[in-house]
Amino acid sequence: MALKLKDLTKNKEWLTGGHRMCAGCGAPTAVRQILLAAPQDTNLVVCNPTGCMEVSTTIYPYTSWRASYIHSAFENAAATISGVETAYNALKKRGKLEDDFHFVAFGGDGGTYDIGFQSLSGALERGHRMLYVCYNNEAYMNTGIQRSGATPYGAWSTTSPFGSESIGKVQNRKDLTAIVAAHNIPYAAQASIHNWRDVARKAQKSFAVNGPSFINIMAPCHRGWRYPMEKTIELAKLSFETCIWPLYEVEEGQWKLTAKPREKKPVEEFLKTQGRFRHLFTPENKGQIQIIQDFVDREWETLLKRCGEA
Amino acid sequence: MTWDYSDMGKWSWKKHPRGAVIPKAGTAHDYKTGGWRSQRPILDKEKCINCFFCFIYCPDTAIIVKDEDMKGFDLKHCKGCGICAHECPKDAITMVDEIKAKQQDESASA
Amino acid sequence: MPRTVAAIGTDAVAEAMRQINPDVVPAYPITPQTAIVETFSQMVADGRVESLLINAESEHSAMSAAIGAAAAGTRVMTATSSQGLALMWEMLYIASGLRLPIILANVNRSLSAPINIHCDHSDSMGARDSGWIQLFSENGQEAYDNTLQAVRIAEHPDVKLPVMVLLDGFIISHSIDRVDFLEDDKVQKFVGSYTPEYPLLDAKNPVTWGAFDGLYGHYFEFKRAQQQGMLNAPAVIKKVGEEYGQMSGRPYGFFEEYHMEDAEFAVVALGSATGTIREAVDIARCADMKVGMIKLRMFRPFPAEELVKALSGVKAVGIFDRSDTFSGTLGGPVFVETRSAFYESPVKPLMSSYIYGLGGRDLSFDLIEKAFAELEETARTGKVKERINYLGLREGEVE
Structure with a gap:
């Protein structure tokens, strides 16, 4: 299907300006790109766990949402929206509701990889018709840049600082998209805000699914990553070009790359743009970048095999 | 739905909606985040090709597009992050100092 | 039907x-x-x-x-x-x-x-x-x-x-x-x-x-x-x-008063224990003990005023709690709150806390009767022997 940006400009904006996300934040762009691709004849219920998005878009009495919206706590966005979706089904069953709704949750990586993981897994297994989006900025940014299960090896954070005894985070991130795909849900994908067309297509597929769908979308945070704020899109693109953040989808069990970098850039190209990796470029940490490269290569090879491209 | 919350600071506990529900959608549109700006985007319409990259990358829904034409910026909400200028393939957007831009606005309207 | x-x-x-x-x-x-x-x-x-x-x-x-x-x-x-x-x-x-x-x-x-x-x-x-x-x-x-x-x-x-x-x-x-x-x-x-x-x-x-x-x-x-x-x-x-x-045919209020009209001492309890306590009250009444019971149904909100009124006629009250507050000194939660409710009251019955039944320990007649006897003594002497009591706790000598 042809997807034109000029067509998206005519679609409903579900998130208004006037929210209090930081200038240059990648997350609201992720939300806009996904919701601009929502069916135009539906209504939405949006859910956030506690996090940047929630505290910045619903500061009483100001809400940035033109959709119905609910937040209840941190670890339970998937459970909360599954309650809303079931309520919808209950009212439809009893003939008490005419309008159609779609259900979307936007959780950060902390609220998705870590504290909200059980709730997400349960909701996926139960098969609720909902799109769960992880806007991934690779740390707990709302509380001040603490490491999460999505924080990559070697990254500085306030709870994985570098020092004489540590190079920053000493563990690799987990592969949440693959873990979600292992729930055998109809649609799971990895996306990045630099590739709006890819995002919109994945969102359209997700909205069309009669069951759970999941998008893990790279949404850089300049406060946490330490780079100039205008470079948010550029950094997202670099994560893709270095194969640190590949773009793919798993549709009914079929793995497929949805975009492939023309040339695979060395991870150094990505790392050197950000203050959170600055300490890796000292002489004593010389070997660390290779460790990161090896990890990225291994994950990339595994992905190529899964996608039948190896 | 109309909901006048302009004097909310004085509201008694009896007046608020039950359970802190915000009973109206999109009220944040009333809130000005433009004051955060230290840099202001300026559009050179001659260079603009209506690719809408600025529109799709803007975190603040602050790019005004009407009838497939990029019209400019919603300065009430634009925080001046500069993503639009950085991503513009034709360098049609430049970031200028907000204070200077304001002074120019004032002298123009004076 | x-x-x-x-x-x-x-x-x-x-x-x-x-x-x-x-x-x-x-x-x-x-x-x-x-x-x-x-x-x-x-x-x-x-x-x-x-x-x-x-x-x-x-x-x-x-x-x-x-x-x-x-x-x-x-x-x-x-x-x-x-x-x-x-x-x-x-x-x-x-x-x-x-x-x-x-x-x-x-x-x-x-x-x-x-x-x-x-x-x-x-x-x-x-x-x-x-x-x-x-x-x-x-x-x-x-x-x-x-x-x-x-x-x-x-x-x-x-x-x-x-x-x-x-x-x-x-x-x-x-x-x-x-x-x-x-x-x-x-x-x-x-x-x-x-x-x-x-x-x-x-x-x-x-x-x-x-x-x-x-x-x-x-x-x-x-x-x-x-x-x-x-x-x-x-x-x-x-x-x-x-x-x-x-x-x-089954009306409900905040609590049920059982034999409170002429009671000299009373027990307050909630849950299934009140069935057993009601029987114990009947038996005690046969022995001319002037005991009454309040079965608390509504614990939240707490019916402070009504409870004070209902208990104002008795000299001693035993509050049965099936949990503890772990406050060290204050006794069970219903006890703490009932006592607190009486603070402004000109009439204050003597009160003791009976913590019972933790982890499913049975509340047997003899335990209730023991409490009744103690409460009767309190009503008679005007003295509380033990403010906090653990009813049915094994307290024998370690062999």
């Missing part, structure tokens, strides 16, 4: 749920609550009720889903026990803070550690300040009756608070007792249809639930408004209890 059946307590609750026919039931299994959701699940599977189940992967998610479904605009019920209620803790406060009229049947069970599956009130007592209305039941019949009334109370526009119906684990939940079930249509008429406030699923008027109050500071006002729901609740509970009485 109403049906009289022999039913275990959990089946009585499940039957009430079937007759209420709530829109959504999110739940997670835990002993001894399991029988409620098992029975109800079968009812759903057999098409005997229209409700949709959410088999949540934890109690925390069950309550989270309940909150989502209630905010969406549906009537929601759930059930749990013990650790399950503890895991819901965070969400209990959110349910009441959002003013969602969710109904929860809690089958009272002790809290770990050590792990123990039997009855005490540690679970729900810990949640006594979570903003939920709490109604205790003496038996399966009351668990059934309380569940039906809970819907009307929770959803009343003056209240809009979640309600916890409490029934003792195993003693009520797994014991067969005579229960009178009302006709389905009578129940439907009694509970009525539900009109939600600000439903998420109103496409014409999208609303935001769970907003952040971090910057402008209205939190204090919201909490005061929440307290008003609790302050309004007694009048509603009273009215609903009377109306239910007219329909069923």
Whole structure:
């Protein structure tokens, strides 16, 4: 299907300006790109766990949402929206509701990889018709840049600082998209805000699914990553070009790359743009970048095999 | 739905909606985040090709597009992050100092 | 015709749920609550009720889903026990803070550690300040009756608070007792249809639930408004209890007074123990002991004024608590609150705390009689021997 940006400009904006996300934040762009691709004849219920998005878009009495919206706590966005979706089904069953709704949750990586993981897994297994989006900025940014299960090896954070005894985070991130795909849900994908067309297509597929769908979308945070704020899109693109953040989808069990970098850039190209990796470029940490490269290569090879491209 | 919350600071506990529900959608549109700006985007319409990259990358829904034409910026909400200028393939957007831009606005309207 | 059946307590609750026919039931299994959701699940599977189940992967998610479904605009019920209620803790406060009229049947069970599956009130007592209305039941019949009334109370526009119906684990939940079930249509008429406030699923008027109050500071006002729901609740509970009485022949109030009219000393208790204590009162009365009992049904909101009035005529009161406060010095929770209620009263009976039945320890007649004897002595001498007593605790010499 042809997807034109000029067509998206005519679609409903579900998130208004006037929210209090930081200038240059990648997350609201992720939300806009996904919701601009929502069916135009539906209504939405949006859910956030506690996090940047929630505290910045619903500061009483100001809400940035033109959709119905609910937040209840941190670890339970998937459970909360599954309650809303079931309520919808209950009212439809009893003939008490005419309008159609779609259900979307936007959780950060902390609220998705870590504290909200059980709730997400349960909701996926139960098969609720909902799109769960992880806007991934690779740390707990709302509380001040603490490491999460999505924080990559070697990254500085306030709870994985570098020092004489540590190079920053000493563990690799987990592969949440693959873990979600292992729930055998109809649609799971990895996306990045630099590739709006890819995002919109994945969102359209997700909205069309009669069951759970999941998008893990790279949404850089300049406060946490330490780079100039205008470079948010550029950094997202670099994560893709270095194969640190590949773009793919798993549709009914079929793995497929949805975009492939023309040339695979060395991870150094990505790392050197950000203050959170600055300490890796000292002489004593010389070997660390290779460790990161090896990890990225291994994950990339595994992905190529899964996608039948190896 | 109309909901006048302009004097909310004085509201008694009896007046608020039950359970802190915000009973109206999109009220944040009333809130000005433009004051955060230290840099202001300026559009050179001659260079603009209506690719809408600025529109799709803007975190603040602050790019005004009407009838497939990029019209400019919603300065009430634009925080001046500069993503639009950085991503513009034709360098049609430049970031200028907000204070200077304001002074120019004032002298123009004076 | 109403049906009289022999039913275990959990089946009585499940039957009430079937007759209420709530829109959504999110739940997670835990002993001894399991029988409620098992029975109800079968009812759903057999098409005997229209409700949709959410088999949540934890109690925390069950309550989270309940909150989502209630905010969406549906009537929601759930059930749990013990650790399950503890895991819901965070969400209990959110349910009441959002003013969602969710109904929860809690089958009272002790809290770990050590792990123990039997009855005490540690679970729900810990949640006594979570903003939920709490109604205790003496038996399966009351668990059934309380569940039906809970819907009307929770959803009343003056209240809009979640309600916890409490029934003792195993003693009520797994014991067969005579229960009178009302006709389905009578129940439907009694509970009525539900009109939600600000439903998420109103496409014409999208609303935001769970907003952040971090910057402008209205939190204090919201909490005061929440307290008003609790302050309004007694009048509603009273009215609903009377109306239910007219329909069923079983009226309900805040508490039941048993032989209080001429009592010189009294016992206050809640839950299944009141059945045993009532028998003990009858026996003691045969021996000319002037003892009375107050069976507390409504623990939240706490009927301070009415309780003071009811107890003002006696010289000594023993407050039976099936949990402890771990305050070191204050005694059981019902004791603490009843004593506190008397602070301004010109008449103050002497009071002692009787903590009993922890982890399912039986409350036998001889233990109640021991307490009666002590309370009678207190009434006679004007002296409290031990303010805090552990009734039925093994205190023998270590061999």
